[in-house]
Amino acid sequence: MTDTLTIARPDDWHLHLRDGAMLRAVLPETARHFARAIIMPNLVPPVVTGAQAAAYRDRILSALPADANFTPLMTLYLTEETDADDVAAAHESGLISAVKLYPAGATTNSASGVQVFDRVRGVFERMAEIGLPLCVHGEVTEPEIDIFDREAVFIDRVLDPIRRTTPGLRVVMEHITTSDAVEYVQGVESGLGATITTHHLVINRNHILVGGIRPxxxxxxxxxxEIHRQALVAAATSGDARFFLGTDxxxxxxxxxxxxxxxxxxxxxxNTMSILAEVFERENALERLEGFASRHGPTFYGLPANTETLTLTRGAPVSYPSHIDSAEGSVTVFDPGFPLHWRVTT
Ligand SMILES: NC(=O)N[C@@H](CC(=O)O)C(=O)O
Ligand SMILES: [Zn+2]
Ligand SMILES: [Zn+2]
Structure with missing residues (x-):
């Protein structure tokens, strides 16, 4: 059995670093293994303008450990007031790598998101012209739509119409959770990708609800x-370049x-890299982990893959902290519920 795996250093195409004390506590955890990450802009208040993104990037860079080798790739939070010229200037200067669409009310700190998608059509058109990707939290928010159906309904009612009215707009469907999303992405030749999280490769809804509620x-x-989790595992381990890692x-x-x-x-x-190695090993797809974690994302974003490497070694179960401490309080580390044998060694 293979017991070491060396891959190009991975990137995280969907990450929340927060700010202040939480930023200082969590940033080293990502910078240890990942070379770059797409930084989500859902702070309070959100990162809406180029000037705010520049200031946030500076705060991230000053929170980095001295020996870290990590580049934050900034995003802007799309609102109905977003100025297409500001977006274009932030892209032109190399400051931002994407714009993030949150349907208003869909998730954490999304209150300033978009209510009427037609109001941001001008920004989408400009983004299509300049080749700037749109990252999408793909859930509708109508109260009558069941929470388990919100992603599939979003594809039909929002995502597909946006892509049809703005041909050429490059879109990343973030943190996909359904076979519907997998199939939708597979049906599009180019210009559409999807991130898949570590946890959605591991848990289904029973993990949240059976035997007590697991927050x-x-x-x-x-x-x-479970059938959806299996579809995500199949997509992630398939080698299809439209699917890449965004841990969320x-x-x-x-x-x-x-x-x-x-x-x-x-x-x-x-513990993301250890969990992913375990998931890919179970699928006999360890040789495809590099594509998913290190190559497909850069290809979509038009960036080179990292030249540095990361090595994982298989051995006795790895221990990792159950919590990390921050000045705001402790944060529980995701427990995959199975032992992790792959350790990041270099
Ligand atoms: N994924 C989540 O459950 N939460 C994210 C927001 C998001 O990515 O939707 C957060 O900012 O906490
Ligand atoms: Zn989201
Ligand atoms: Zn997220």
């Missing part, structure tokens, strides 16, 4: 039935998770 498995989009590592303090109204988000930055 640390609650995230959005919520995990679906989303730290919340334990107080905010273990609550009568707990926040959505799984914190997977510390």
């Amino acid at each position: 640390h498995y609650y995230c959005l989009p919520v995990a679906k039935r 590592s989303a730290p919340h303090t334990d107080d905010n998770k273990e609550s009568a109204c707990g926040c959505a988000g799984c914190f997977t930055a510390p």
